[in-house]
Amino acid sequence: MxxxxxxxxxxxxxxxxxxxxxxxxxxxxxxxxxxxxxxxxxxxxxxxxxxxxxxxxxxxxxxxxxxxxxxxxxxxxxxxxxxxxxxxxxxxxxxxxxxxxGALPAAPGERLLVSVLSLDMTGSPFGIDPAERHAEALRGELLAAEGREIRRSDGKVLAVFQRPTRSIQCAIAIRDRLRQSGVEVRSAVHIGECEQRGHQFSGAAIELSSRLLDHARPGEIIASRTVRDLVVGSGLRFEKRGEMAASGLPGAFPFYAVDGSA
Missing domain, CATH: 3.40.50.1820 (Alpha/Beta hydrolase fold, catalytic domain)
Known part of the structure; x- marks a missing residue:
């Protein structure tokens, strides 16, 4: 004071x-x-x-x-x-x-620029949801990368970060850590504006991250061109994997596979 x-x-x-x-x-x-x-x-x-x-x-x-x-x-x-x-x-x-x-006081939505990480986990034995089984490991990696989990269900986790590099590093750490337990993780990262109301996030950035996840193979991290352009100098390498149509965006929407060994 x-x-x-x-x-x-x-x-x-x-x-x-x-x-x-x-x-x-x-x-x-x-x-x-x-x-x-x-x-x-x-x-x-x-x-x-x-x-x-x-x-x-x-x-x-x-x-x-x-x-x-x-x-x-x-x-x-x-x-x-x-x-x-x-x-x-x-x-x-x-x-x-x-x-x-269970609810914040009513307040107008706030628009924030965030990096959105979508994760999909498969391979947990006995039908156990891998996101629940490895909840502590996920929470630890998100905390270390200054990420915030905003949604979790049926082996999928959605998190937001302030910096795109941290979101990719977190995806790499989670993939490598859970692979030791026989769980394969697919990831996708996009950055854009979201609307925050209390603890709820919504917006095109979240939808695009989920759409990108559909193109990721087991163990693969997919990133949008926006993410690739913003992490220049980070040491991460990107390889173009394809394009998709995105509602509200003109032309094709290119996406890239991240070399997670960097």
């Missing part, structure tokens, strides 16, 4: 909240109790909110919790505040309300 009044108010709040001995005890409880071993035993809806630049709790710690608590919802805010009444207070309240009630 840079505001002098807020700083003085917070200092008074701390002085009046606990004695020095109680403050030390609270600090030790928060810093020394290790709950890592019991995280897999948590089977209730869990919301984890983390500030990227939090000076008290590193974002890696928040991501660790989200990766090891099954079904946990992880939200990361830009900023540095640790206190919940700081720079993201309104958004924190909205996210808590959405988590408890």
């Amino acid at each position: 840079s505001d002098t009044f807020e700083t003085e108010w917070f200092a008074a709040y701390l002085r009046n909240s606990a004695s020095p001995a109680d403050a030390i005890a609270l600090w030790r409880w928060g810093a020394e109790i290790d709950v890592r071993d019991i995280l897999p035993a948590v089977h209730v809806p869990t919301l984890i909110m983390q500030t990227t630049g939090d000076g008290w709790v590193k974002r890696e710690e928040g991501r660790y919790l989200a990766t090891h608590i099954e079904g946990a919802r992880y939200i990361e805010f830009a900023g540095r505040d640790h206190v919940i009444w700081g720079e993201n207070s309104d958004r924190i309240v909205d996210e808590i309300q959405a988590f408890v009630t």
Whole structure:
């Protein structure tokens, strides 16, 4: 907090909240109790909110919790505040309300430029949905690549990223990791504008990513020309695989296979 009044108010709040001995005890409880071993035993809806630049709790710690608590919802805010009444207070309240009630407050849609990754997984034994069977591995790779899962069903996963390179790297990591368990993964990546309403995404970019997935072979990553042009210099290599007609776009829509060995 840079505001002098807020700083003085917070200092008074701390002085009046606990004695020095109680403050030390609270600090030790928060810093020394290790709950890592019991995280897999948590089977209730869990919301984890983390500030990227939090000076008290590193974002890696928040991501660790989200990766090891099954079904946990992880939200990361830009900023540095640790206190919940700081720079993201309104958004924190909205996210808590959405988590408890299942719906965000009514708000107009927001258009965002995102990289959309579509995944299709096959090969899981005994008819088990591979997306559910490997949910923790998928969640870990998405967190590492700063991706956000927005849909999952019948072996398919849809996720969005801020950068196209990260989405391709995530597709490579998921493909290579799940292949060790006998699961083949097909992937497609496109970048474009989507409309976000709460936690829901819609738009042509998502539809195009799903359409591209139809052209991917097992173990293959397909990317649109837009993605190829935006990741120049990344070290990734692309080979033209074909063209398709896309509603609302003039002419043919070329797509490419990504060399995932780069």
